[in-house]
Amino acid sequence: MDILVKGGVLADGSRADVAIAGGIITAVEPRITAQAGEVIDATGKLISAPFVDAHFHMDATLSYGRPRVNASGTLLEGIALWGELKQQQTREDIVARALDYCRQAVGQGVLAIRSHVDVTDPNFRTVEALLEVRQRVRDVLDLQLVAFPQDGWYRAPGAEAQVIRALDAGVDVVGGIPHFERTMAAGATSVRAACELAAARGLRVDLHCDESDDPHSRHIETLAAETIRLGLQGRVAGSHLTSMHSMDNYYVAKLLPLIAEAQVAAIPNPLINITLQGRMDSYPKRRGLTRVPELRAAGVTVAFGQDCVRDPWYPLGSGDMLEVAHMGLHVALMTAPDQMRAAYQMVTDTPAQIMGLDFGLEVGKRASLIVLDAPDPIEALRLRPARLAVISNGRVVARTEPARCAISAGF
Numbered sequence: 353m354d355i356l357v358k359g360g361v362l363a364d365g366s367r368a369d370v371a372i373a374g375g376i377i378t379a380v381e382p383r384i385t386a387q388a389g390e391v392i393d394a395t396g397k398l399i400s401a402p403f404v405d406a407h408f409h410m411d412a413t414l415s416y417g418r419p420r421v422n423a424s425g426t427l428l429e430g431i432a433l434w435g436e437l438k439q440q441q442t443r444e445d446i447v448a449r450a451l452d453y454c455r456q457a458v459g460q461g462v463l464a465i466r467s468h469v470d471v472t473d474p475n476f477r478t479v480e481a482l483l484e485v486r487q488r489v490r491d492v493l494d495l496q497l498v499a500f501p502q503d504g505w506y507r508a509p510g511a512e513a514q515v516i517r518a519l520d521a522g523v524d525v526v527g528g529i530p531h532f533e534r535t536m537a538a539g540a541t542s543v544r545a546a547c548e549l550a551a552a553r554g555l556r557v558d559l560h561c562d563e564s565d566d567p568h569s570r571h572i573e574t575l576a577a578e579t580i581r582l583g584l585q586g587r588v589a590g591s592h593l594t595s596m597h598s599m600d601n602y603y604v605a606k607l608l609p610l611i612a613e614a615q616v617a618a619i620p621n622p623l624i625n626i627t628l629q630g631r632m633d634s635y636p637k638r639r640g641l642t643r644v645p646e647l648r649a650a651g652v653t654v655a656f657g658q659d660c661v662r663d664p665w666y667p668l669g670s671g672d673m674l675e676v677a678h679m680g681l682h683v684a685l686m687t688a689p690d691q692m693r694a695a696y697q698m699v700t701d702t703p704a705q706i707m708g709l710d711f712g713l714e715v716g717k718r719a720s721l722i723v724l725d726a727p728d729p730i731e732a733l734r735l736r737p738a739r740l741a742v743i744s745n746g747r748v749v750a751r752t753e754p755a756r757c758a759i760s761a762g763f
């Protein structure tokens with residue numbers, strides 16, 4: 353045995369030792385006495401599957417303030433700023449920032465990220481840079497790339513050809529942005545084109561879908577219908593879905609079962625949705641986050657994503673998926689104990705499932721897990737504590753000492 357994690361607590365409250373050999377979990381039992389090359393004392397601490405971020409933009413991360421900050425705080429100004437930045441940045445610049453972010457994320461226990469990569473950069477630097485990054489981090493971090501036509505599948509000249517070029521180069525997933533096309537009809541056509549391309553190539557689909565406060569932005573309906581028509585069930589995700597926040601309840605009552613029937617996953621991004629949406633409202637201001645509890649109740653798979661860290665759309669973010677889940681459960685009013693436990697799953701097991709990863713604390717699975725300085729998932733959400741140990745594919749790749757505060761208040 354290479355590593356023995358001793359005395360930990362699983363998410364269900366049961367005590368467990370975890371044995372690791374050859375990069376695989378070989379035992380999960382209440383007490384393991386065999387010798388190990390390395391013993392990690394996890395007494396009373398939560399042993400968890402790693403954090404997984406199913407929605408990120410690694411080509412833009414850590415670029416905040418370049419060429420200037422987003423003054424309006426809107427999605428559209430962010431897209432315009434990114435349009436300027438992507439003309440200026442070099443491949444080396446993108447690689448350096450992405451690797452910096454990957455190190456920060458791994459330190460927080462994030463061992464898989466699905467990153468959209470803008471393919472509408474005509475010189476293709478973003479794609480080449482992130483393919484290099486995927487290769488360089490692969491032993492530690494699963495980086496899944498989405499061919500994302502940021503400026504529109506049809507609206508940007510040549511974007512469709514660039515999506516195909518990116519897939520040919522090894523990008524994993526078909527992306528899109530139907531609400532940014534010139535018309536609703538063009539948006540619907542782009543959804544169809546993306547799904548047909550994925551079906552022809554046996555790929556997954558993840559569209560930026562209805563990231564809008566417009567209740568009439570209904571591309572998720574087309575995405576679900578195309579998923580069923582093309583037999584893509586279980587391979588398709590709709591990211592954001594913020595327009596659903598503002599839709600008529602009667603229409604949503606029809607829409608939710610359709611999404612469930614199509615097995616289309618939903619990936620809202622709470623930190624970003626709560627800051628980009630509602631910008632044109634006076635009061636009351638809409639929250640923008642999609643209908644998370646209602647989607648879950650309808651049987652839809654829902655994961656929370658990070659989306660942005662210090663980029664043209666968001667000045668904050670830390671790569672900590674507990675911060676993401678913390679915001680998500682607040683905005684979605686998911687404060688019942690079972691809902692908070694679900695929020696924890698929405699940044700661990702559920703995004704792993706959406707991405708098709710074999711993570712999980714079970715014998716025979718990859719030995720990728722984390723030990724947190726908290727006894728259970730709810731305390732982890734409350735405290736967002738140190739990731740005491742991060743193990744990826746059977747190797748300890750990060751450790752964090754818990755911060756200690758000496759109080760001398762005198763009462």
Ligand code: FE2
Pocket residue numbers: 407408409468560591659
């Ligand atoms: Fe995004």
